[in-house]
Amino acid sequence: MSAIASASGASMSYAPPRQFIDGQWREGGGEELIGIVDPASETEIGSFVAASPADINTALQAAARAFQVWRKAPAWERGKRLRKIAELLLERRAAIAATLTAEQGKPFKESLSEVDTAAATFEWFAEEGRRAYGRIIPPRACDVVHEVIKQPIGVIAAFTPWNFPLLTPARKIAAALAAGCTCIIKPAEETPASCAALMQICADAQLPGGVVNMLLGSPEAISTALVAAPSVAKISFTGSAAVGRILMRRAAEYLKPTTMELGGHAPVLVFDDADVEAAAFMGVASKFRNAGQLCISPTRFFVHESVFEKFAELFVAHAARLRLGPGHLPETDMGPLANARRRSSVAAMIKEARDRGAECVVTPRGLPARGYFHAPAVLIDPPASSQCMTVEPFGPIAVLCRFTDEEEAVRRANELRFGLAAYVHTRSLTRAHRMLREIEAGMVAINHYQASLPEGPFGGVKDSGHGAECGMEGLDEFLVAKLGNIYLARSH
Structure with a gap:
């Protein structure tokens, strides 16, 4: 156990997590x-023993056994437990946020926001689970009843990444439990303690043992077994599209359905009638949130040529004001990247764009000597075939390009195989609705950068995946529709 500093300056203990199986904490049985490394200092702050095959089997047995109980619990009772989880998340938000910042690196204020959104997600599904409505189908005969009921699909295997180590598990667990499913979650090995804090809250909310289970260890071994x-x-x-394809191929072998929330490369269209100052200010705040390490991060900024120079000047000026540092410091605007691999990848992508003629504005402001930090970078007019235009940066890189008319803007927004989030700035309501229909993305935000919320579907199209999390659509992902044909036998 190691001590780290919280945003308030007080020290806290980082408790290395263990496996959570059948309602109990246990050491992993693997070899x-x-x-676990703090990305702001590059120092190890904890460790854990990976799950063994026996641990995985125990979790599977526990989840299957608990499903037979949880599926029969009234939706009202399930909602009561989910509301309690939401309450406990808010009660413990400061401690959980400090843990999240320690292992992931994002600024403490962003970690607090993540805890709040996770709580809101549980609150939403606590109510939405009571609305898993079926329907009555008008019959073809007077002595027949046709009805459709919704039932939980079963045990869910969920896999989550390191960039939002609390919110992403919350989305999957809250929806699955609201539907009446049980869950085995495998969080990223880089950021396990945030999910472990959620497991403890589930236990304190008196969820029956086995309803939620957490396995830590090798992604390959755990995913293959589950x-x-x-x-x-x-x-x-x-996670990434590459890993998503691997899991889909494995799932297809066993004819199992999947929900895939994969990568993005979000376009931003700034038209000549936009509020350019607001677009630039909000664009910087959203682009460099979590050091650009989020799948809905706005990255490809397509700006009308008549306002390009003004937008670029404002964007670079706002980016230059960002203060880099450890996430626990109150003055930090942008923390480190998650690991050395991400920092190297970002540097290589910038170099490739510069070598191919792009103008690069890097805006370091007191870059820390230690940690996986990289300064915010703004690339101007790189070639369309360069990596920063075709590969998701997943880092603090913003790309600014000019366009001449709406047709070109839409074409460039849709030219990649990604289709998760997109953003549009315009004062024209007619154009806003037109862009909503023409841009190929699962989520489109107009005149702001809020692309997701608990009550709306979160998901993409094309290589950004399929299915949805959150909203009523997120609940449906864990339900099956069953048709009942009932013959009303006449008494004699």
Whole structure:
């Protein structure tokens, strides 16, 4: 156990997590010891022992056994437990946020926001689970009843990344539990303690043992075992398209449905009638949130040529004011990247764009000597085939390009295989509705950068995945529709 500083300056203990199986904490039985590194200092702050095959089997048995109980619990009772989880998240928000910042690196204020959104997600599904409505179908005969009921699909295997280590598990767990499913979650090995804090809250909310389980360790070993397990009914994954394809191929072998929330490369269209100052200010805040490490991060800024120079000047000026530092410091605007690999990848992408003629404005302001930090970078008019235009940066890189008319803007927004989020700035309501229909993305935000919320569907199209999290659509992902044909036998 190691001490770290919180945003208030007080020290807190970082407790290395263990496996959470059948309502109990236990040491992993595997052979691998996995370290957890603070990305702001590059120092190890904890470690855990990976799950063994026996641990995985125990979790599978617990989830399958608990499903037979949880699926029969009234939706009102399930909602009561989810509301309690939301309450406990808010009660413990400061401690959980400090843990999140310690292992992930994002500024403490962003971590607090993540905890709040996770709580709001549980609150939403606490109510939405009571609305898993079926329907009555008008019959073809007077002595027949046709009805459709919604039932939980079964045990869910969920896999989540390191960039939002509390919110992403919350989305999957809240929806699955509201539907009456049980869940085995495998969080990223870089950021396990945030999810572990959620497991403890689930236990304190008196969820029955086995309803939620957490396995830590090798992604390959755990995913292979869970996908193949007969008791697992569905796979839910958030991560890269490359890994998503691997999991989908494995799931297809066993004819198991999947929900895939994969990568993005979000376009931003700034038209000549936009509020340019607001677009630039909000664009910087959203682009460099979590150091650009989020799948809905606005990255490809397509700006009308008549306002391009003004937008670029404002954007660079706002980016230059960002203060880099450890996430626990109150003055920090942008923390480090998650690991050395991300920092190297960002640097290589910038170099490739510069070598191919792009203008690069890097805006370091007191870059810390230690940690996986990289200064915010703004690339001006790189070639369309350069990596920064075709590969998701997942880092603090913003690309600014000119366009001449609406047709070109839409074409460039849609030219990639990604289709998660998109953003549009215009004062024309007619154009706003037109862009909403023409841009190929699962979420489109107009004149702001709020692309997701608990009550709306979160998901993409094309290589950005399929299915949805949150909203009524997120609940449906864990339900199956069953048709009942009832013959009303006449008494004699």
